[in-house]
């Protein structure tokens with residue numbers, strides 16, 4: 001029960017990595033706000049958390065909309081009290097190099113991945129300052145550290161989240177709020193399955209993804225949730241401003257020169 005007594009908010013928690021983090025937090029004793037666009041899927045996560053003996057609440061909202069964010073935060077505080085932990089996980093990933101990305105897709109990517117993170121953080125931080133403590137975790141990506149093809153706008157936002165982690169940790173370190181990010185490599189998740197299903201040869205592409213990571217496979221949702229739990233908990237009391245890669249060694253891999 002490493003989060004016993006804590007109130008946590010996880011955005012994009014209806015499925016995938018966000019769902020895994022929320023379920024793990026609930027199992028560790030936190031009262032968890034399950035925030036997502038998809039209200040029906042949120043309800044299923046809350047039911048699953050409760051059936052494991054955890055406590056959670058549905059918060060239907062679009063994080064790019066300030067009024068919806070404010071309602072969600074007020075609902076969470078009214079139900080469980082002050083928010084101790086925030087995980088900014090919700091994101092969208094338009095495919096394409098820059099010349100292949102439409103201005104609308106670009107704007108939506110910034111609106112969700114950056115403006116949404118800004119709005120939710122902005123809404124949560126005053127309460128954490130009043131408490132004198134808090135932990136904020138941004139879910140970034142190795143695409144914010146590396147040049148990977150075909151996801152330029154998304155990669156830009158993930159690099160910005162890593163920079164934001166440094167800026168926010170500096171602003172709030174002396175006032176008790178720790179701010180860290182996690183940069184996953186490829187994770188076995190619905191987002192990956194959707195992407196593979198749209199490709200001509202999903203099986204060989206999946207093998208390529210596995211081989212791309214030095215550990216020899218893609219990661220699991222649980223492996224991201226484990227690191228997130230550590231950063232959320234008091235065990236990470238001296239950790240702030242860090243970007244934890246959870247990528248099987250991908251971001252430090254060098255290439256052997258060919259003869």
Ligand SMILES: NC(=O)c1ccc[n+]([C@@H]2O[C@H](COP(=O)([O-])OP(=O)(O)OC[C@H]3O[C@@H](n4cnc5c(N)ncnc54)[C@H](O)[C@@H]3O)[C@@H](O)[C@H]2O)c1
Nearest residue numbers: 012015016017036037062063089090091141184186187191
């Ligand atoms: N899956 C991977 O391989 C991978 C790798 C690196 C980083 N990540 C990051 O991990 C996080 C979760 O990824 P995932 O694979 O679970 O994605 P996913 O697409 O499965 O889940 C994202 C969730 O966010 C929600 N969402 C989208 N826009 C929203 C909005 N405006 N307001 C509220 N909720 C919104 C969606 O409804 C969905 O439930 C993302 O930040 C992603 O960039 C994923």
